Amino acid sequence: MRAEQHDVVVIGGAIAGQTAAWELAQRGFDVVLVEQDMSGRQHGRLGDLMLQVLSRAGELAVRVRQAERYGVLAEFGGVNYSQLVRRRDEVVDYVIGGRPMARLEAAGIRVVAARGRLRASGEVEAGDTLLRGRAVILATGSRPHIPEVPGLEQADFLVPERVLGYYGLPRTMAVLGGGAVGVTFAQVFSRFGVGVTLVERGSRVLEDAEPEVSQAVTQVLQDDGVRVFTGWEGVSIHLAGGQRILDLRQGGNAAAGSVTVDAILVATGRDPAVQDLGLEAAGIQLGPRGVLVDDELRTTASGVWACGDVVGVYHLSHMAEYEARLAAHNVAATLTGQGPPQKVRYAQVPWAYPLDPEVAQVGLREEDARRRGGPVVVGLADFAGLHRAITRGEVRGVVKVVADGEHGRILGVHIVGPRAGELISEASLALRAGLTVHDLAETAHPALALAEALRRAAAAAVQALG
Ligand SMILES: Cc1cc2nc3c(=O)[nH]c(=O)nc-3n(C[C@H](O)[C@H](O)[C@H](O)COP(=O)(O)OP(=O)(O)OC[C@H]3O[C@@H](n4cnc5c(N)ncnc54)[C@H](O)[C@@H]3O)c2cc1C
Secondary structure, three states, X not given: OEEEEEEEXXXXXXXXXXXXXXXXXXXXXXXXXEXXXXXXXXXXXXXXXHHHHHHHHHHHXXXXXXXXXXXXXXXXXXXXXXXXXXXXXXXXXXXXXXXOXXXXXXXXXXXXXXXXXXXXXXXXXXXXXXXXXXXXXXXXXXXXXXXXXXXXXXXXXXXXXXXXXXXXXXXXXXXXXXXXXXXXXXXXHHHOOOEEEEEEOOOOOOOOOOHHHHHHHHHHHHHOOOEEEXXXXXXXXXXXXXXXXXXXXXXXXXXXXXXXXXXXXXXXXXXXXOOOOOHHHHOOOEOOOOEOOOOOOEOOOOXXXXXXXXXXXXXXXXXXXXXXXXXXXXXXHHHHOOOOOOOOOOOOOOEEEOOOOEEEEEEOOHHHHHHOOOOEEEEEEEXXXXXXXXXXXXXXXXXXEEEEOOOOEEEEEEEEXXXXXXXXXXXXXXXXXXXXXXXXXXXXXOOOOOOHHHHHHHHHHHHHHO
């Protein structure tokens, strides 16, 4: 086996791996990046793009159906499945390009097309080459979590990143998992005319969101025709006449039922991609979410850092990028002995999902804020009273502002509503700047702005402060 010595070996070449490798190369380090799939169409990024492409198509399907209400004549003629696939491919090709690694190679990074495996903490086997590094960064991402449901393997199930896996749209579909990915696909397929049943084991969809948001999203899904089963889980599947019969049980009691569908989409979360990565050989431990790291993103093995989905704190592309930059900084600080390492700060992480209306949040939920102790106030506002929302015909949704009950400092903002993904950025800035609900409530917003709902929620919190 040929051996090479580098400063840093990065395993995994998607968002996290590319960002870390790029940052280190910019600082003058000799970096080698190992990626098993040079197409650039890996799980995370493909799923993310797919979700956005399909959700946009679903949105258009609804707008066309509703156009007559606005005085515009249009007829919904159904969905052209091959065009959906073509559009997905066009977007993916445009975003990822033909040679996704060309930019890295041009920056002097050696890219090895192989599966990487740790042999020891500073040694990575990649094909017939042994790569030695003064530091190693793990950025191998995540893969779909597949629950242990008897019969599932035989049911030819779909996962989010391969959701356009059939030759056409199924007539009926069961979606297992009521997280952000599951609810978005459930809505989209329902809008395409597929009969969708969503099954979520927990007591509500979007369990990580505020209860008000979950409630609004459940209503939205039902309005779109999705049958929502919360508190139920799929217990077994069997095949009959080309269809899948999913047996369901209601948690905690003996109620049982079943749904018969053409397709099953599994959206029950993510597992860290660590299979056959040689973690034991390097002394790297796994935690409950993924590779165990400290607050500087160091793993339990000396000289090895990890970032992105493989760490599993968040499954968000902007957080994969953030962690990758931080890991690169800390590797550089360690190798040069200069500068203190940085610590991860997860306090004000914004996220948004392309449901229609969109869902977004930043900061603490009310429950988390109360758990920290001290008084807490909340302010709620809906979109129904906003002229902008009314004229657009997009009045569904709610904004919730959580603030400390003493000075009114904003702790969290939660939105389900039109353009929530854009509105949340004002809230992120407010949190970062340590602003209060008074600041937000006293800031004039143009009559045209949907963000006026944010101001109104802040004003409601000011009232609650008394
Ligand atoms: C359906 C879906 C929708 C999403 N929607 C959003 C969204 O709306 N907003 C958002 O912020 N995020 C979203 N995400 C999450 C986001 O895409 C991920 O957080 C992000 O892509 C993680 O990047 P990563 O580089 O850590 O991992 P990944 O993208 O999983 O990449 C890991 C890379 O490592 C490679 N690899 C793995 N093992 C090895 C090995 N042993 N040797 C060599 N290479 C290896 C893989 O081939 C891959 O290229 C979504 C994800 C999915 C699946």
